[in-house]
Amino acid sequence: MDAPPSVRARGITKYFGEVVALDSVDLDVAPGQIHGLVGPNGAGKTTLLGLLLGLAVPDRGELEILGTPVGRALAVPEGVAGFVDGPGLYPSMTARQNLAALAQLRGDGTMNIDDAIDQVGLTDVADDRVRGFSLGMRQRLGLAAALLTKPRLLILDEPSNGLDPAGKKHVYGVLTRLAADGTAVMLSSHRMDDVEALCSEVTILSTGRVAFSGPISKLASEDSELDYRVITSNPAAARRIARETKGIRLRDEDAVQEGVELLVISASVPALDEFVKRLVRDDIAVRELAPVVSPLEAAFIALTEQQETN
Numbered sequence: 580m581d582a583p584p585s586v587r588a589r590g591i592t593k594y595f596g597e598v599v600a601l602d603s604v605d606l607d608v609a610p611g612q613i614h615g616l617v618g619p620n621g622a623g624k625t626t627l628l629g630l631l632l633g634l635a636v637p638d639r640g641e642l643e644i645l646g647t648p649v650g651r652a653l654a655v656p657e658g659v660a661g662f663v664d665g666p667g668l669y670p671s672m673t674a675r676q677n678l679a680a681l682a683q684l685r686g687d688g689t690m691n692i693d694d695a696i697d698q699v700g701l702t703d704v705a706d707d708r709v710r711g712f713s714l715g716m717r718q719r720l721g722l723a724a725a726l727l728t729k730p731r732l733l734i735l736d737e738p739s740n741g742l743d744p745a746g747k748k749h750v751y752g753v754l755t756r757l758a759a760d761g762t763a764v765m766l767s768s769h770r771m772d773d774v775e776a777l778c779s780e781v782t783i784l785s786t787g788r789v790a791f792s793g794p795i796s797k798l799a800s801e802d803s804e805l806d807y808r809v810i811t812s813n814p815a816a817a818r819r820i821a822r823e824t825k826g827i828r829l830r831d832e833d834a835v836q837e838g839v840e841l842l843v844i845s846a847s848v849p850a851l852d853e854f855v856k857r858l859v860r861d862d863i864a865v866r867e868l869a870p871v872v873s874p875l876e877a878a879f880i881a882l883t884e885q886q887e888t889n
């Protein structure tokens with residue numbers, strides 16, 4: 580039998596007094612999916628993650644977690660782990676003692692504390708007090724705590740906050756392995772590059788409403804125009820060809836970067852293909868070609884601006 584959806588939300592609405600923090604939110608997260616939650620400040624991300632963690636209940640709508648409808652009682656649903664607003668840790672205890680205390684609280688002697696610490700790359704500081712930990716180290720320990728429970732749904736609010744590149748590598752590795760083993764991961768982030776690197780699907784929230792939910796690849800349609808930076812072996816000729824290629828618009832913010840002249844153009848994917856083919860035909864080498872902002876970032880800005888003007 581197929582596993583039930585990890586999250587199924589329909590029409591979830593949550594008020595804080597007069598504030599509508601979530602407004603008729605629908606959400607589907609499948610087992611094994613890493614699902615990103617993005618949106619401007621105050622969009623409702625933490626509120627939604629809190630509902631999934633059982634820290635609050637919706638005022639309206641249906642919420643099913645791992646196939647079980649969520650009732651009115653405040654409780655972490657079975658099989659769910661994670662944190663919002665930073666992990667809850669005891670500062671006067673060491674990393675290892677924190678995890679041991681958690682395992683004891685849960686009454687589960689099978690939890691492999693050393694393995695969890697190792698997975699998040701904290702072995703060297705396992706016996707240091709958490710009081711001296713940086714934000715990134717606390718985040719990693721919070722993830723280790725969540726791993727101890729072998730969750731089938733992992734909820735993380737801004738997990739890459741404060742992480743250095745090595746920390747990110749550890750955390751991303753852990754999340755990718757968990758997902759490959761069938762755990763669904765739902766995480767919020769303000770970093771679109773992180774979301775693009777990790778997530779297959781994304782939900783964009785804007786003032787409590789879903790502006791988009793689905794595969795990231797669906798955000799950037801072939802026809803939508805993006806701005807690209809182009810560095811070639813012959814900037815003057817490339818500029819001429821750009822002017823002559825249908826569907827390419829030269830932006831006026833062309834610039835010199837570290838002594839290299841770069842072209843900024845606006846184009847859809849088919850127009851960009853044509854431009855590159857013409858450059859190559861004219862013996863002009865393309866040394867760099869990249870979107871000025873990523874497709875996710877561009878879609879995010881466009882969708883939220885559109886919603887704000889409605």
Ligand SMILES: Nc1ncnc2c1ncn2[C@@H]1O[C@H](COP(=O)(O)OP(=O)(O)OP(=O)(O)O)[C@@H](O)[C@H]1O
Nearest residue numbers: 595598599600618619620621622623624625626627
């Ligand atoms: N406990 C609360 N009491 C009153 N209002 C709240 C409470 N929690 C959230 N809100 C309001 O609900 C809305 C959504 O807040 P939420 O923290 O979920 O947004 P967010 O997307 O996580 O924002 P950020 O990116 O700043 O963390 C905001 O208008 C916020 O002010």
